[in-house]
Amino acid sequence: MFLLTQSLKFTLNNLCNSRIGLSKNYSTINPNIRTSFTVLGIETSCDDTGVAIVNSDRQIISEAIHLQQQLHEPYGGIVPNLAMSSHQQYLPLVIREALDKANMDIDKDIDVIAVTRGPGLPACLGNGLSAGKALAAALRKPLIGVHHMEAHALTARLTHQTPDLLPFPFLTLLISGGHTLILVARGVNHYIHLGTTIDDSVGEAYDKIARLLKIPWLKGRGGGPGAALEQFAKNGDPKKFSVPIPMTKDKRRKEAMNLSFSGLKTSISSLITKHNLDLDNENIKRDLASTFQKSVIAHLTDKLRLAFKWCKEKGIPLTALVASGGVASNKSIRSSLELLAAEQYNVPLICPPPHLCTDNGVMVAWAGVERFRLGLVDEYTIDHMPKWPISSLGSSATI
Numbered sequence: 001m002f003l004l005t006q007s008l009k010f011t012l013n014n015l016c017n018s019r020i021g022l023s024k025n026y027s028t029i030n031p032n033i034r035t036s037f038t039v040l041g042i043e044t045s046c047d048d049t050g051v052a053i054v055n056s057d058r059q060i061i062s063e064a065i066h067l068q069q070q071l072h073e074p075y076g077g078i079v080p081n082l083a084m085s086s087h088q089q090y091l092p093l094v095i096r097e098a099l100d101k102a103n104m105d106i107d108k109d110i111d112v113i114a115v116t117r118g119p120g121l122p123a124c125l126g127n128g129l130s131a132g133k134a135l136a137a138a139l140r141k142p143l144i145g146v147h148h149m150e151a152h153a154l155t156a157r158l159t160h161q162t163p164d165l166l167p168f169p170f171l172t173l174l175i176s177g178g179h180t181l182i183l184v185a186r187g188v189n190h191y192i193h194l195g196t197t198i199d200d201s202v203g204e205a206y207d208k209i210a211r212l213l214k215i216p217w218l219k220g221r222g223g224g225p226g227a228a229l230e231q232f233a234k235n236g237d238p239k240k241f242s243v244p245i246p247m248t249k250d251k252r253r254k255e256a257m258n259l260s261f262s263g264l265k266t267s268i269s270s271l272i273t274k275h276n277l278d279l280d281n282e283n284i285k286r287d288l289a290s291t292f293q294k295s296v297i298a299h300l301t302d303k304l305r306l307a308f309k310w311c312k313e314k315g316i317p318l319t320a321l322v323a324s325g326g327v328a329s330n331k332s333i334r335s336s337l338e339l340l341a342a343e344q345y346n347v348p349l350i351c352p353p354p355h356l357c358t359d360n361g362v363m364v365a366w367a368g369v370e371r372f373r374l375g376l377v378d379e380y381t382i383d384h385m386p387k388w389p390i391s392s393l394g395s396s397a398t399i
Contacts (some may be wrong), residue, residue: 037111039372040098040135041365042091044128045120045148046178047072047083049090051098052361053110056369058158058165062101063362066090069224073217076225077207078177084123091131098361107139114368117145117378118385120178125384137380144368145378148359149174149390151367152324153185155352158366166350167319171307173300173337176325176359177203177226180259181390182307184316188370189394194307195257202296203327205261206230209268209292213285222329222358229289230330236283236290243267243291245298257306259299268292297336304337308345310399320350329354 036056043050052063068086072078099106115132118125129145136143152174157166172191174181180201184192200208206226210217218228244267246260247253253260268288271277277284304321311318321341327333328351338349356362371377391398 037369037372038104038109039112039114039144039365039368040095040106040110041146041361041363041368042095042113042115042128042132043148043151043359043361043364044087044091044124045116045118046124046359047078047086048359049087049094049128050359050361050364051091051094052365053098053102053104054158054362054365054369056373060158060362061104062098063360064094064097064101065221065360066094067221069217069219076211078121080121080123083121084127087124087127091127095131095135106135110139110141112142112144112368112372113139114144114146114364114371116148116151116364117382118148118388120148120384120386122384122386125386129382129384133380133382142372142377143380143382144371144376145382146364146367146371147388147390147393149179149181150189150191150393151363152176152357153183153191153322154188154367154370155324155356155363156320156322156350157370158362159352159356160350166322169316169318170320170322170350171304171311171318171347173304173321173323173328174325175202175300175323175327175333177201177207177224177327179203179325180261182257182259182303183390184307184311184318185322188374189376189396191390191393191396193389193391193396193398194310195259195303197259197261199260199262200265202259202261202300203325205264205292205296206327208265209289212265212268212272213288214279215285215289222326222354224326226327227329230293230332232286233289233293233332234286236286236288238287238290238294240287241271241291243271243295245295245302247299248302254302255306257303257310259303261296261299264292264295267295293330293332297333300333301336301340304340305344318345318347320348321345323349323351324357326358328352329357 049066113136180197182195210225
């Protein structure tokens, strides 16, 4: 049980007025609804507390976020209990801030409540989901339990600057601190799972190497250890040292679309020990960071080539390569993916703006828009799902 009583009481007392009722009738929702509606999205799957208000006309009305970097940096990574406590403390205030920025009344102006249901850290998910369920039930609003990775995958449909929504199907690379996935997005609630990491996520590998090289965290939104390593790598020489590209020695592993990043930390550690490298030397650290990043990019592009090949063999007419998740804000990775997509496969690379690649309330609210249009509304009794394969959604599948 989560200690949310005070937080929820604060939230409800300050956000609800005495008139609790529906401003619209959703009991007979049309699966192809086209009328304009507004969604409040709540994200607490890891360390950032994010809330946003987005409407079905692709307008980001407001966004508020509370970051926890200073809380976790002394420990070298995310501490779940500290993250949970911070969500408990700040979530009501972040919801209030998003509403104030939008100059909206939660009862009169918000039509739907969307909240991350999973995957993520159990205690953190419970904070956001309990708050979202309480608000939706008290205000008699439709509730959407959002899959965190689907939210990342769909964000490009919100932010891509074209009059019409980015059409399905598109190839999706989701790269973050907790996940690394290669998917074909066939539609909302419909994904083909092509590959995932068999050990560390790519973001976790960045964080571990940053810790190994004693690189201070980058401050602010989109910061952290992985972003700091990217900055270090900019001025390094990727040819100064050499480490193997993961999964290239064994033919079976090389031809599979799964990924692996844990061996890269071992390779960098061995390199440091073998050459007795001085980690107080900033140039050496920059060269090591650049060497690591070069291997990561080569590994990602190798696996994406296999994914493009698989889609061609299956006759899937891809409209784009979409990259999202916190690591997708890395400019070197973006540049390499753009070259791969455009020059070799004649499709554009589409990414959300960097600040919307990391976890945020906007992506959850937009996923709520997409799912609500299809009538995918959840019961107020849903529970959080820390482990939730995206292949279990709707008519999704794993090859």
